[in-house]
Amino acid sequence: MADCAKRWWGRPAAGLALLAALAVLGGCGREEPAGNVFRGNMNAEPQTLNPLCSKDVYATIIHDYIFESLIERDLDTLEWKGLLAERWEVSPDGKAFTFYLNPKARFSDGTPVTADDVLFTVETILNPEIDCSNLRSYYADLERCEKVDDRTVRFVWKKPYFKSLEVSGAFAGVLPKHVYAFETPKAFNDLSDRLVGSGRYTFLQWKTGQSIVLVRNENYWGARPAIERVEYRFILEDQAAVQAFLSGELDELALAPEWWVKLAERPDAGTKFQMFRYTSPGNGYGYLAWNNARPLFADPRVRRAMTHLIDRPKILTHIYKGIGKIITGPFWNQSPQYDASIPPWPCDRTEALRLLKEAGWEDRNGDGWLENAGGERFQFELSTVANSLVARDVVRLLEREFQGAGIELVARFTEWSVFVTKLDNRDYDAIMLGWTGTIEDDPYQIWHSSQIADRGSNHVGFRHAEADRLIEEARAELDPAKRNALYHRFHRILHEEQPYTFMRAGESLRVMSPRIQGVRLHKIGLDSREWWIQGFEPNLEEHAAP
Amino acid sequence: MKAYLLKRLLLMVPTLLGITFLTYAIVRLAPGDPIAAMIRAQAGNIDPKVMHADAERIRERLGLKDYDYLGDGRIDGLDKAVGVFHGYGRWFRHILQGDFGESIKFRTGSSPSSRNPFLLFLERIPVTLTLNVIAEIFIFLIAIPVGLASARRKGRLFDRASGVALLVLWSIPEILAGTLLLGLLARGGLGLPWFPVAWLHSPNSDQMGRLAYITDMLWHAVLPVACMVYGGLAYLAKLGRASLLENLRADYVRTARAKGVPERQVVYRHALRNSLIPMITTMVMILPGLIGGSVIVENIFSIQGMGLLVVEAARACDLSVIMTGTLVYGFLTLLAVLIGDVLYAWADPRVRYE
Numbered sequence: 001m002a003d004c005a006k007r008w009w010g011r012p013a014a015g016l017a018l019l020a021a022l023a024v025l026g027g028c029g030r031e032e033p034a035g036n037v038f039r040g041n042m043n044a045e046p047q048t049l050n051p052l053c054s055k056d057v058y059a060t061i062i063h064d065y066i067f068e069s070l071i072e073r074d075l076d077t078l079e080w081k082g083l084l085a086e087r088w089e090v091s092p093d094g095k096a097f098t099f100y101l102n103p104k105a106r107f108s109d110g111t112p113v114t115a116d117d118v119l120f121t122v123e124t125i126l127n128p129e130i131d132c133s134n135l136r137s138y139y140a141d142l143e144r145c146e147k148v149d150d151r152t153v154r155f156v157w158k159k160p161y162f163k164s165l166e167v168s169g170a171f172a173g174v175l176p177k178h179v180y181a182f183e184t185p186k187a188f189n190d191l192s193d194r195l196v197g198s199g200r201y202t203f204l205q206w207k208t209g210q211s212i213v214l215v216r217n218e219n220y221w222g223a224r225p226a227i228e229r230v231e232y233r234f235i236l237e238d239q240a241a242v243q244a245f246l247s248g249e250l251d252e253l254a255l256a257p258e259w260w261v262k263l264a265e266r267p268d269a270g271t272k273f274q275m276f277r278y279t280s281p282g283n284g285y286g287y288l289a290w291n292n293a294r295p296l297f298a299d300p301r302v303r304r305a306m307t308h309l310i311d312r313p314k315i316l317t318h319i320y321k322g323i324g325k326i327i328t329g330p331f332w333n334q335s336p337q338y339d340a341s342i343p344p345w346p347c348d349r350t351e352a353l354r355l356l357k358e359a360g361w362e363d364r365n366g367d368g369w370l371e372n373a374g375g376e377r378f379q380f381e382l383s384t385v386a387n388s389l390v391a392r393d394v395v396r397l398l399e400r401e402f403q404g405a406g407i408e409l410v411a412r413f414t415e416w417s418v419f420v421t422k423l424d425n426r427d428y429d430a431i432m433l434g435w436t437g438t439i440e441d442d443p444y445q446i447w448h449s450s451q452i453a454d455r456g457s458n459h460v461g462f463r464h465a466e467a468d469r470l471i472e473e474a475r476a477e478l479d480p481a482k483r484n485a486l487y488h489r490f491h492r493i494l495h496e497e498q499p500y501t502f503m504r505a506g507e508s509l510r511v512m513s514p515r516i517q518g519v520r521l522h523k524i525g526l527d528s529r530e531w532w533i534q535g536f537e538p539n540l541e542e543h544a545a546p
Numbered sequence: 547m548k549a550y551l552l553k554r555l556l557l558m559v560p561t562l563l564g565i566t567f568l569t570y571a572i573v574r575l576a577p578g579d580p581i582a583a584m585i586r587a588q589a590g591n592i593d594p595k596v597m598h599a600d601a602e603r604i605r606e607r608l609g610l611k612d613y614d615y616l617g618d619g620r621i622d623g624l625d626k627a628v629g630v631f632h633g634y635g636r637w638f639r640h641i642l643q644g645d646f647g648e649s650i651k652f653r654t655g656s657s658p659s660s661r662n663p664f665l666l667f668l669e670r671i672p673v674t675l676t677l678n679v680i681a682e683i684f685i686f687l688i689a690i691p692v693g694l695a696s697a698r699r700k701g702r703l704f705d706r707a708s709g710v711a712l713l714v715l716w717s718i719p720e721i722l723a724g725t726l727l728l729g730l731l732a733r734g735g736l737g738l739p740w741f742p743v744a745w746l747h748s749p750n751s752d753q754m755g756r757l758a759y760i761t762d763m764l765w766h767a768v769l770p771v772a773c774m775v776y777g778g779l780a781y782l783a784k785l786g787r788a789s790l791l792e793n794l795r796a797d798y799v800r801t802a803r804a805k806g807v808p809e810r811q812v813v814y815r816h817a818l819r820n821s822l823i824p825m826i827t828t829m830v831m832i833l834p835g836l837i838g839g840s841v842i843v844e845n846i847f848s849i850q851g852m853g854l855l856v857v858e859a860a861r862a863c864d865l866s867v868i869m870t871g872t873l874v875y876g877f878l879t880l881l882a883v884l885i886g887d888v889l890y891a892w893a894d895p896r897v898r899y900e
Contacts, residue, residue: 237728
């Protein structure tokens with residue numbers, strides 16, 4: 001019996017030795033991928049890399065390396081500057097935009113970028129059979145796009161609109177016609193990994209479940225970037241991605257607040273990795289929408305009371321680890337559109353109860369719950385998308401806060417596909433959701449009352465005559481100072497009316513390996529064109545260091 | 547036996563029909579609009595007219611025209627039911643013609659323009675099967691000796707200790723075990739940096755020789771397999787122990803002992819063989835469960851297997867992928883049940899199928 005027992009205890013030890021051996025063997029076989037390579041991560045795989053039909057942010061990241069638009073924004077001044085177009089002209093009425101292509105501009109296969117390519121791109125977007133409705137909807141007021149000569153294109157719009165220059169010049173990368181010309185729209189819609197553009201990198205490979213690899217475009221018509229190869233890997237799980245980053249298998253990682261805080265606490269933060277925290281319009285904002293069409297939330301006093309009941313600073317500190325900023329309106333909080341002089345409504349239960357009493361809600365029978373004159377209890381459903389633990393925490397916290405004020409919040413967590421139908425049918429009391437923003441936003445789609453009908457984006461049912469008028473006026477106002485004054489007024493109306501409780505604008509949190517050099521923080525974030533890998537210093541004459 | 551096999555194989559057809567019909571009905575009657583969800587996944591400001599035109603066109607292409615996506619009661623109950631039967635009939639006709647439809651969400655890696663759900667599964671089956679077969683082998687190799695040892699030492703320290711340990715193992719959720727393994731044994735974690743954090747292959751695996759490739763894969767498979775092994779292992783070891791104990795109390799064992807057969811022979815030749823019978827069938831039967839259960843492991847270790855595919859498809863209401871998945875899983879499960887029954891007959895001469 002004794003020898004039997006010995007055999008037994010020997011076996012796990014042998015097993016452990018085998019594991020260690022495998023670890024060593026495997027470790028020997030593993031690549032040491034240092035080199036002139038940048039390795040980033042995506043925590044989900046793009047659905048498609050189709051240049052126009054892709055819908056996710058992951059595809060956008062890849063497209064930014066491969067395609068170029070006519071103009072782009074300066075990352076610090078936010079002013080427009082030429083990219084494929086060396087210059088452009090605006091007609092005095094603000095309706096026509098003429099772009100002059102840079103004669104040096106070439107696609108990665110060596111063919112020059114011409115007006116025909118620009119025309120082809122716009123025509124493809126406008127083709128109703130192409131799956132890019134989200135892009136197409138911006139071109140609704142385009143009268144025509146015409147070729148003036150081989151290097152000149154003109155966009156003519158039906159009416160003056162402050163975003164026309166942006167839509168004309170910066171909304172889509174120019175596609176080479178000779179590569180993408182299609183027989184049937186389906187042939188184009190089905191394209192998934194044919195990526196040819198005029199940008200700094202060319203597409204090499206997409207290994208499902210593992211990575212997307214790009215290599216430097218050696219024929220690039222502008223200043224070549226210093227980094228030779230760009231890889232984006234797909235590590236789906238946060239912890240695994242953080243470990244891969246810490247062990248040097250990734251050079252860059254975007255983090256959720258809880259991981260940011262954990263990494264910032266490490267003693268080697270700052271030496272083992274660089275940390276960048278900044279706000280950009282793409283972070284968007286989170287909100288609670290109070291369905292204005294429901295009798296319960298039709299009264300602005302009730303909606304404002306709801307905002308007073310929400311302890312936004314507490315949510316920001318405890319749930320979002322202090323990352324983000326409490327906001328009062330829909331614009332990017334760093335843009336001149338946003339009126340920074342409006343202070344957020346404070347968390348104030350007394351004020352909330354006072355407003356509710358004015359609106360007819362008070363505890364009439366002493367049971368601790370608010371009732372209206374008809375004896376109905378104040379009760380509503382708050383729906384949100386089920387996939388986020390953070391959202392759950394926020395909802396649980398709100399539940400308690402509202403209960404303390406005598407209001408019953410019933411939480412509903414649903415899948416996105418179900419959630420979307422709730423939005424479309426306006427079938428909710430309150431929802432928690434977010435919007436992403438842009439540098440210069442047009443509030444028309446989300447806030448104009450014309451967008452309530454036909455399942456438009458004004459799902460909250462906000463209807464305000466003055467707001468409508470301001471939105472319309474601002475669209476046609478081409479002077480930024482005058483336009484922003486209109487937006488400040490609009491912002492103030494939203495603040496008084498509280499169709500949404502604006503919760504928090506997010507922040508970008510990125511950690512980067514010290515291997516990556518030359519990383520600078522601009523007004524709207526980082527620019528990979530400036531980077532190089534340690535040990536592969538760029539030839540300064542050639543490198544596009546600004 | 548041949549007649550029996552044929553009968554069982556034929557019986558699989560109505561069973562599969564039942565499974566697929568139920569799944570189809572559930573997915574179709576569940577609320578949610580897959581197409582709108584896909585279009586809206588990112589789009590912030592989008593002109594509803596353009597979007598709905600887009601959605602209608604995609605619906606048409608995917609044969610989802612009569613899908614009650616609005617769920618707003620415009621389509622009444624009877625029409626809904628009729629829609630389900632129609633839709634299922636169409637799906638079935640297409641399957642018979644080898645047409646599995648088109649995925650809304652996924653594309654296949656080998657031919658990136660293809661959205662054929664069957665090819666999607668075909669790509670992922672090898673990954674899932676490799677992991678599961680390795681896991682099964684380990685379960686078997688560990689569970690039998692542990693079960694045997696604790697049965698022979700019934701009531702003594704080893705039996706009690708292993709009993710508690712197995713119960714603990716059996717109760718640990720996979721997600722916790724996976725996270726712990728990742729944090730303690732993978733690179734960049736708090737413990738020993740022995741194993742990789744993701745995938746089944748290194749990024750440069752396509753340039754490796756055959757031996758290096760296999761070593762690399764085994765090295766990557768250690769943590770995911772460990773995650774899949776411990777639960778099944780605990781279950782099977784407990785089962786083995788119970789089964790062996792039952793046999794050790796059986797009359798034929800007493801007879802053997804009375805005849806003076808040495809104890810080792812009694813245990814290994816007589817009792818153990820008999821007690822393996824239920825374990826064999828259990829082994830086969832837990833295979834489909836393992837395949838389905840590997841979704842958590844696949845997510846933690848970023849492995850593109852079938853489990854993740856099916857879960858993601860369900861979340862996106864990707865009907866054609868869900869249906870193909872049901873077909874694949876249903877078939878695998880029925881096949882496993884059949885193999886289990888056949889093995890039972892093979893291992894136990896008392897069982898005869900006629």
